Amino acid sequence: MGDSAFGLHLAEEANPRDAGLPFYIASAANTLGEALDLFARYSRIVNEAMRIELVRAPEGVIAEITLGDRSRHPTKQVTEFATAVILKGVREVAGRNIRPMHVSFAHGRNSDLRAFERFFRCPVEFGASSDQLAFSHETLALPLVTEDRHLLETLQPICDEAAKERSTAAGTLRTAVESEAQKRLPHGKVKRDRVAKTLGLSERTLTRKLADEGTTYEQVVDQLRQSLARQYIKERGVSLSQIAWLLGYERSTSFNHAFRRWTGRSPSLAQKEKLLAASV
Numbered sequence: 001m002g003d004s005a006f007g008l009h010l011a012e013e014a015n016p017r018d019a020g021l022p023f024y025i026a027s028a029a030n031t032l033g034e035a036l037d038l039f040a041r042y043s044r045i046v047n048e049a050m051r052i053e054l055v056r057a058p059e060g061v062i063a064e065i066t067l068g069d070r071s072r073h074p075t076k077q078v079t080e081f082a083t084a085v086i087l088k089g090v091r092e093v094a095g096r097n098i099r100p101m102h103v104s105f106a107h108g109r110n111s112d113l114r115a116f117e118r119f120f121r122c123p124v125e126f127g128a129s130s131d132q133l134a135f136s137h138e139t140l141a142l143p144l145v146t147e148d149r150h151l152l153e154t155l156q157p158i159c160d161e162a163a164k165e166r167s168t169a170a171g172t173l174r175t176a177v178e179s180e181a182q183k184r185l186p187h188g189k190v191k192r193d194r195v196a197k198t199l200g201l202s203e204r205t206l207t208r209k210l211a212d213e214g215t216t217y218e219q220v221v222d223q224l225r226q227s228l229a230r231q232y233i234k235e236r237g238v239s240l241s242q243i244a245w246l247l248g249y250e251r252s253t254s255f256n257h258a259f260r261r262w263t264g265r266s267p268s269l270a271q272k273e274k275l276l277a278a279s280v
Helices: 006-013 021-027 032-045 076-094 113-120 149-165 173-187 192-198 203-212 217-232 240-246 252-263 267-279
Strands: 050-057 060-067 102-105 124-126 131-136
Touching: 006 076, 006 113, 021 032, 021 076, 021 149, 032 050, 032 060, 032 076, 032 131, 032 149, 060 076, 076 102, 076 113, 076 131, 113 124, 149 217, 173 192, 173 203, 173 217, 173 240, 192 203, 203 217, 217 240, 217 252, 240 252, 240 267, 252 267
Parallel strands: 102 124
Antiparallel strands: 050 060, 060 131, 102 131
């Protein structure tokens, strides 16, 4: 697209609320430190390839961000986008133009450096040992303008259940397949040969390696669809036809049959029950 900093520029226009449950439960916290803990714990609900590890340091906390397998994917733009969006979300819930202690990226960069320093408001290092956002103790103690303890208590068990369903171990091929399949589902391009090619594998190798992990490509996609369906069905304003499209089904009837197989009931009945429970 002729934009070497596309990930950063896209993040500047993005809405952190698009992260869904992880954003809303983090926004309900009391302090920025608590919000960061919650987001790190539940970020895999919407992105199984993302891992955020909080490392305590004398000056504050370092958030180490890992996205997928670097040996398989060119993650430069994706990492820059994710890191910038996280900071944008932090600024929104705090109601302040938060300035990290430092930011670092593992990949190299020799252009648009000032654009990154203007956005992050601190020195940005490229070619570092890992991707990091560091915040001081003073910053982590800041109260959130969006605090809502009732919302936090309501969302916590929902997020715990969702995280349990998406408890794939980091670094496995299954993780990479889930991440790639989730991006392709709404476009109906989740065929095994396309996913294998994107991961730099032949179909035969993909099948063999998944078998070594005790699963098959079909099982991974089916379980991914089931996990996502259980989350989408809880969301107000999302129709069943939209859920079917998001899961990569050409027809709503195919989604209906799959949902009955997963849960023993129709998606329309499950949606009514979830919405009724949410209104009580």
